[in-house]
Amino acid sequence: MSDIRHSLLRRDALSAAKEVLYHLDIYFSSQLQSAPLPIVDKGPVELLEEFVFQVPKERGAQPKRLNSLQELQLLEIMCNYFQEQTKDSVRQIIFSSLFSPQGNKADDSRMNLLGKLVSMAVAVCRIPVLECAASWLQRTPVVYCVRLARALVDDYCCLVPGSVQTLKQIFSASPRFCCQFITSVTALYDLSSDDLIPPLDLLEMIVNWIFEDPRLILITFLNTPIAANLPIGFLELTPLTGLIRWCVKAPLAYKRRKKPPLSNGHVTSKVSQDSGEADRDSHLLYSKLHLSVLQVLMMLQVHLTEKNLYGRLGLILFDHMVPLVEEINRLADELNPLNASQEIELSLDRLAQALQVAMASGALLCTRGFFPLSEHREEGRGAQRIRAECCDHGVCVPPGRRPSTGLLQSVDSGLISSSWGIFFFFF
Numbered sequence: 001m002s003d004i005r006h007s008l009l010r011r012d013a014l015s016a017a018k019e020v021l022y023h024l025d026i027y028f029s030s031q032l033q034s035a036p037l038p039i040v041d042k043g044p045v046e047l048l049e050e051f052v053f054q055v056p057k058e059r060g061a062q063p064k065r066l067n068s069l070q071e072l073q074l075l076e077i078m079c080n081y082f083q084e085q086t087k088d089s090v091r092q093i094i095f096s097s098l099f100s101p102q103g104n105k106a107d108d109s110r111m112n113l114l115g116k117l118v119s120m121a122v123a124v125c126r127i128p129v130l131e132c133a134a135s136w137l138q139r140t141p142v143v144y145c146v147r148l149a150r151a152l153v154d155d156y157c158c159l160v161p162g163s164v165q166t167l168k169q170i171f172s173a174s175p176r177f178c179c180q181f182i183t184s185v186t187a188l189y190d191l192s193s194d195d196l197i198p199p200l201d202l203l204e205m206i207v208n209w210i211f212e213d214p215r216l217i218l219i220t221f222l223n224t225p226i227a228a229n230l231p232i233g234f235l236e237l238t239p240l241t242g243l244i245r246w247c248v249k250a251p252l253a254y255k256r257r258k259k260p261p262l263s264n265g266h267v268t269s270k271v272s273q274d275s276g277e278a279d280r281d282s283h284l285l286y287s288k289l290h291l292s293v294l295q296v297l298m299m300l301q302v303h304l305t306e307k308n309l310y311g312r313l314g315l316i317l318f319d320h321m322v323p324l325v326e327e328i329n330r331l332a333d334e335l336n337p338l339n340a341s342q343e344i345e346l347s348l349d350r351l352a353q354a355l356q357v358a359m360a361s362g363a364l365l366c367t368r369g370f371f372p373l374s375e376h377r378e379e380g381r382g383a384q385r386i387r388a389e390c391c392d393h394g395v396c397v398p399p400g401r402r403p404s405t406g407l408l409q410s411v412d413s414g415l416i417s418s419s420w421g422i423f424f425f426f427f
Contacts, residue, residue: 186242
């Protein structure tokens with residue numbers, strides 16, 4: 001590697017970056033012939049940090065900075081490399097060497113360039129880059145995954161109106177990337193604050209993707225060798241937990257959201273009208289999403305059985321559901337029940353339905369007689385009601401019993417009846 005470094009030092013930044021990719025391509029192609037999963041040592045990573053991310057090797061040296069045009073040219077070089085390399089194994093190991101976090105000062109440059117590269121790949125539909133990014137999302141700690149998700153959402157849902165249409169097109173180009181992107185986005189936007197409510201364009205795109213093909217959110221699970229114990233701190237195998245969180249918390253989160261800005265002390269009629277229309281659109285989308293989530297949950301018993309994981313692997317973790325129930329408890333207690341009774345009831349409906357279908361399909365492994373709330377403190381009114389309603393909805397039904405398809409008809413409109421007479425029937 002030292003000989004390669006000396007030759008690269010004589011080149012300008014862009015030609016050195018292109019040359020280092022060429023040399024590492026040869027190096028890893030040779031490694032893959034003798035080992036299916038070669039270990040990436042620090043030599044190649046240091047070359048990439050110095051000649052792609054412009055992080056100097058010598059201590060105290062000032063990092064080089066590419067101007068905007070040079071950075072665009074570098075992204076084009078990288079996009080072309082991944083497009084032209086025909087061996088997926090080589091592409092994957094080069095991508096991993098480039099963008100796997102190392103816990104050093106190059107990580108910020110690494111993540112910034114990754115966000116721009118994937119954004120460019122979306123814009124010009126470079127499927128090999130998207131497939132590599134999907135693998136990266138699967139094996140990288142979630143704290144980095146949400147940074148990539150944030151970069152893409154900023155580029156395609158926030159900065160330029162209408163640009164979300166470009167992002168929508170990757171649904172057919174790389175479903176695997178779409179699945180991982182949805183999982184990352186649900187980890188990013190948890191509705192815990194107004195800033196963490198997903199943008200309407202993003203919500204609409206994801207809901208339409210899933211409604212068109214509910215199996216989209218199972219792609220990673222269906223195509224990955226899985227052990228019964230999953231690693232902690234990484235993205236989940238499916239976005240189901242995050243999507244359930246969205247559906248359940250949305251009625252209360254939107255009710256909690258701050259009032260529109262004031263003009264001379266009064267809410268302008270146009271702002272109020274626009275806000276009301278956006279909220280109505282959002283509520284319909286969450287209803288549509290809730291139906292799709294229930295449909296996917298009902299598919300899971302067959303898939304878990306096929307993989308010999310039924311009763312052994314919970315795709316929806318009990319430990320992740322408990323905080324969700326606590327959040328609903330808190331939101332229900334915060335909001336004035338007189339002003340938010342419909343929203344509280346809708347959240348409780350969706351929560352109980354999701355828990356019941358998840359348990360019946362084997363996606364949620366839980367044998368408790370009721371879903372726990374605040375066991376070590378006095379329960380608020382919201383907690384008491386959630387406990388009672390979950391039991392009334394049959395959450396304690398054993399997971400081996402299957403729900404009838406009639407339950408989906410009860411949520412077809414998404415706006416569940418306010419009476420508690422619509423329950424699930426088990427046979």
